[in-house]
Amino acid sequence: MSGARPKLEWRNVTKRFGDVTVLDRLTLSVETGRSMVIIGGSGQGKSVMIKLALGLVAPDGGRVVLDGRGLPGFGGRLQRRLLARSGVLFQSAALFDSLTVWENVAFRLINADGVSRKAARRRALDALARVRLEEAVADVFPSELSGGMQKRVGLARAIAADPEVLFFDEPTTGLDPVTAAVINDLIVDQVRRLGCTAVSITHDLASARRIGDEIAMLHEGQIVWQGAPGELDQTSNPHVRAFVAG
Amino acid sequence: MAPAAALTPVRAVGRLTLLCLQTLGAVTLFALRSLRAILLGPWFPGQILRQLAAIGFFSLPVVGLTAVFTGAALALNIYTGGGRFNAEQIMPQIVALGITRELGPVLAALMLAGRVSATIAAEIGAMRTTEQIDAMRTLSTDPFGYLVAPRIVAAVIALPILTVVADIIGIGGGWAVAVGFLDFNPTVYIRATVDFVQAGDVGTGLLKAMVFGLIVALMGCYHGYRATGGARGVGRATTNAVVSAAILIFASDYLLTTLFTRR
Numbered sequence: 320m321s322g323a324r325p326k327l328e329w330r331n332v333t334k335r336f337g338d339v340t341v342l343d344r345l346t347l348s349v350e351t352g353r354s355m356v357i358i359g360g361s362g363q364g365k366s367v368m369i370k371l372a373l374g375l376v377a378p379d380g381g382r383v384v385l386d387g388r389g390l391p392g393f394g395g396r397l398q399r400r401l402l403a404r405s406g407v408l409f410q411s412a413a414l415f416d417s418l419t420v421w422e423n424v425a426f427r428l429i430n431a432d433g434v435s436r437k438a439a440r441r442r443a444l445d446a447l448a449r450v451r452l453e454e455a456v457a458d459v460f461p462s463e464l465s466g467g468m469q470k471r472v473g474l475a476r477a478i479a480a481d482p483e484v485l486f487f488d489e490p491t492t493g494l495d496p497v498t499a500a501v502i503n504d505l506i507v508d509q510v511r512r513l514g515c516t517a518v519s520i521t522h523d524l525a526s527a528r529r530i531g532d533e534i535a536m537l538h539e540g541q542i543v544w545q546g547a548p549g550e551l552d553q554t555s556n557p558h559v560r561a562f563v564a565g
Numbered sequence: 566m567a568p569a570a571a572l573t574p575v576r577a578v579g580r581l582t583l584l585c586l587q588t589l590g591a592v593t594l595f596a597l598r599s600l601r602a603i604l605l606g607p608w609f610p611g612q613i614l615r616q617l618a619a620i621g622f623f624s625l626p627v628v629g630l631t632a633v634f635t636g637a638a639l640a641l642n643i644y645t646g647g648g649r650f651n652a653e654q655i656m657p658q659i660v661a662l663g664i665t666r667e668l669g670p671v672l673a674a675l676m677l678a679g680r681v682s683a684t685i686a687a688e689i690g691a692m693r694t695t696e697q698i699d700a701m702r703t704l705s706t707d708p709f710g711y712l713v714a715p716r717i718v719a720a721v722i723a724l725p726i727l728t729v730v731a732d733i734i735g736i737g738g739g740w741a742v743a744v745g746f747l748d749f750n751p752t753v754y755i756r757a758t759v760d761f762v763q764a765g766d767v768g769t770g771l772l773k774a775m776v777f778g779l780i781v782a783l784m785g786c787y788h789g790y791r792a793t794g795g796a797r798g799v800g801r802a803t804t805n806a807v808v809s810a811a812i813l814i815f816a817s818d819y820l821l822t823t824l825f826t827r828r
């Protein structure tokens with residue numbers, strides 16, 4: 320494990336909103352091909368961590384490093400490259416409500432990669448099949464789907480262009496346990512199939528155990544614990560114990 | 566306590582000034598980012614066509630109705646005013662001038678401020694607060710290219726066209742009351758209008774319309790893009806878009822008119 324190269328690192332990242340310091344010199348690295356799960360209470364800054372990594376939010380200190388090279392700021396070529404190679408499933412799914420399901424899934428292919436609509440549709444249907452959605456949903460609008468199905472469409476959109484890095488922000492929050500288990504399995508399948516590096520956020524421990532090779536806990540702006548899923552129950556770390564006890 | 570209380574109004578003025586400068590800077594920055602997207606692309610022709618339909622075509626009924634009633638009312642007022650100098654016969658010329666140079670573009674723009682600025686702010690605001698704009702960026706698509714630029718381009722193209730329509734229908738409204746109630750000769754009225762109106766009258770109106778189109782779309786996009794905090798935030802963005810667009814239309818109308826006035 321020590322020989323593996325980090326794919327993505329947060330190095331001493333600080334982020335403030337007004338007077339509130341959300342992330343305080345946070346450091347974390349994710350190795351290539353591994354699935355990292357970040358746990359922590361709500362409002363601790365988990366979503367902000369992902370947004371920083373994607374360059375949607377600028378850090379006040381430190382930097383995010385991809386393949387050993389720093390993301391210096393907004394709009395840079397490196398950031399565009401990261402975005403071109405990553406897929407994101409947002410907490411709210413964030414589907415475009417004015418576009419049909421397949422147009423959502425094919426959005427990057429059509430608008431950024433210059434793929435023809437016909438070829439893009441074929442690839443979108445393929446991605447939908449991979450998250451076990453039938454062709455029938457391709458032409459409806461996202462608002463006509465249930466929450467669980469919207470998450471699946473979001474997942475299909477994230478994997479449609481075969482990304483190298485996948486980000487999942489609370490993929491199972493708000494879903495019933497059965498649907499949540501389905502989503503967890505789909506995530507594990509797709510991360511394996513694509514062989515990509517994954518960063519997931521959750522406060523659902525079952526989900527964390529299922530999809531993580533490694534788990535890190537965010538508390539008060541820093542990573543206070545990091546370990547394998549099996550170690551969650553053994554650790555004496557008070558924050559983790561409190562979290563596991565619910 | 567007393568000196569602090571005495572300074573309160575000063576502090577308020579200072580804060581207001583800073584806020585104004587801050588807003589001006591933010592709007593300018595937003596406009597520059599939009600301009601870069603318009604000039605350098607990537608372009609989305611499908612989105613531009615869609616916005617042309619939404620902004621231009623579907624605004625025809627409101628703009629037409631506003632113009633016909635205003636043209637008719639203007640004609641009656643000028644008839645009354647002209648009557649005081651025994652100059653009723655000059656009515657067609659004054660109506661044509663008032664419509665082409667001023668009322669056509671301003672009325673069309675105000676209708677668009679109500680209809681289009683509001684829609685744009687609500688659409689983009691909803692996309693912002695539901696993370697759709699963030700999602701778009703993670704899909705390697707610049708929201709300024711995909712959302713903002715097509716709306717601005719469409720509005721700048723559509724408003725001059727709507728203004729031509731408003732000019733024609735407005736003058737038609739004046740013609741209708743003149744012929745219907747005031748015993749003007751229909752062909753003489755039209756002859757008088759056509760002979761009098763200069764290309765410059767219509768041209769200045771169209772130039773104004775382009776600026777107003779920019780204002781309408783820019784205010785909608787700017788306020789929508791900055792919306793925060795769910796449905797309430799979107800509502801606030803919509804109101805701000807309409808109010809700021811309307812005020813800027815009137816202010817820039819005055820400024821542009823001073824440029825077009827030869828003394």
Ligand SMILES: Nc1ncnc2c1ncn2[C@@H]1O[C@H](COP(=O)(O)OP(=O)(O)O)[C@@H](O)[C@H]1O
Pocket residue numbers: 336341359360361362363364365366367368
């Ligand atoms: N754009 C923003 N502006 C102001 N505050 C923000 C913004 N984004 C997040 N925050 C604040 O940062 C903190 C962490 O948010 P978040 O990362 O969403 O938490 P979570 O761990 O639940 O995902 C919260 O207190 C939130 O209010």
Ligand SMILES: [Mg+2]
Pocket residue numbers: 365366367410488489
């Ligand atoms: Mg979150």
